[in-house]
Amino acid sequence: MTRVLIRLYPAGWRARYGDEFEALLEERPLGPFDVADIVLSAIDARIRPRGVAAAGDHSRGVLMTLRLGGIAAIVGGALWLVSLAGASVIQGADGQPWQALFVLALGALLVAMIGLSGDQGREQPRLVWAAVAIPIIGAAISAVGMLGMAIVGDAPFLFGASPWEVWVLGTIALIIGSGLFALASLRGGRVSRVGAILLMIGAVAALPLLFGVAYSNGPGDAGSILAILGIFAFAGGWVWLGIGAIRTDRAAGITSREAIP
Numbered sequence: 001m002t003r004v005l006i007r008l009y010p011a012g013w014r015a016r017y018g019d020e021f022e023a024l025l026e027e028r029p030l031g032p033f034d035v036a037d038i039v040l041s042a043i044d045a046r047i048r049p050r051g052v053a054a055a056g057d058h059s060r061g062v063l064m065t066l067r068l069g070g071i072a073a074i075v076g077g078a079l080w081l082v083s084l085a086g087a088s089v090i091q092g093a094d095g096q097p098w099q100a101l102f103v104l105a106l107g108a109l110l111v112a113m114i115g116l117s118g119d120q121g122r123e124q125p126r127l128v129w130a131a132v133a134i135p136i137i138g139a140a141i142s143a144v145g146m147l148g149m150a151i152v153g154d155a156p157f158l159f160g161a162s163p164w165e166v167w168v169l170g171t172i173a174l175i176i177g178s179g180l181f182a183l184a185s186l187r188g189g190r191v192s193r194v195g196a197i198l199l200m201i202g203a204v205a206a207l208p209l210l211f212g213v214a215y216s217n218g219p220g221d222a223g224s225i226l227a228i229l230g231i232f233a234f235a236g237g238w239v240w241l242g243i244g245a246i247r248t249d250r251a252a253g254i255t256s257r258e259a260i261p
Contacts, residue, residue, distance in 0.1 A: 002026060005035065008042035031121015032114045032132045033069075069115015070245030076108030077238030084231060099146045106139040106174065112238065113181050116191050116245055120184040127187075131180035138173025145170055172207065175234065179203035182237065192244030199237030205230020 002025045006018055025034075079101050086098030113132050121128040148163030157163045182200035185191045205226055 001030065001035075005030075005038045005042070008039060009045050013045055028122050029125040031117055031125050031128050033116075033118040033121050036114045065249065066115060066118065066245050067249040069112050069117075070242040070249065072108045072115055073112035073238045073242030073245065075242075076105050076112050077235040077242065079105035079108060080238070081231065081235035099149070102146070103143065106135075106142060109174065109178070109238065110135060110139060112242065113177070116241060117181070117184070120181075120188060123188050124184050127180060127184045131177050131184055133177075134180065135174045135177035138170040138177065140170070141173065142167050142170030175203045175206055178234065178238075185241070191241050191248075195237050195240030195242075195244055197237070198233050198240055202230045202232070202234025202237050206234050 002022055005025070006014060006022055009018075083098040083102035083105055086101065110132070113135065117128045117132065144158070145163045145165075145167030148157040148166060152163060154162055154164065158166055161169075179200055182196045182203065185196035186193060186200070207227075207230075
């Protein structure tokens with residue numbers, strides 16, 4: 001993977017920094033944050049000639065930052081809650097109006113996982129890669145399900161499953177991946193522990209609703225109430241993680257400026 005990432009940079013950059021950068025990358029495991037940062041740096045180096053020289057400094061991300069991850073977590077958590085609420089009360093004849101919000105929520109939460117995984121990705125690369133890869137697959141499945149809703153409605157879509165069932169499968173993958181991310185965050189990293197605990201509780205409690213278990217005795221039973229609270233905890237956990245990440249990034253910036261004589 002290291003050599004593939006280095007080849008993303010312009011030839012001039014590789015000739016000047018390639019060997020040194022390859023040695024630096026081989027010193028530690030690469031997490032999703034590192035890969036995203038390198039890809040964005042390479043794109044920047046190719047788009048802007050002056051970025052080639054600047055790209056030699058990898059002590060700080062060019063575009064993939066803790067602050068960006070925090071903003072994405074807040075936006076993604078809020079949109080995810082709004083889109084699910086819309087799905088339960090709004091039914092459109094030509095497709096669900098909440099679909100666009102849900103797509104935005106998926107994208108934002110994927111960016112959040114990558115942006116907040118800097119420390120965890122280096123300390124627990126396998127767990128964090130699983131936490132990111134599972135939701136990416138889930139997002140693709142959900143997108144297929146939503147496309148099916150717009151095309152065939154409730155008719156059988158894939159292997160006898162309805163588009164809604166396909167969408168639920170992708171959403172379950174997103175929630176499972178978020179739970180893994182919360183677990184990795186609790187085991188280390190700079191993100192909020194309170195937010196990670198909320199996210200984990202929400203991931204566990206929200207799954208019964210999506211599996212259809214919660215409503216087996218009607219929407220007012222204890223299981224349904226627990227699942228709905230889990231959805232709020234899931235969204236709140238992402239928002240809390242985002243706020244904590246922005247505060248941490250701001251505090252780090254203040255410390256860095258104070259350290260400059």
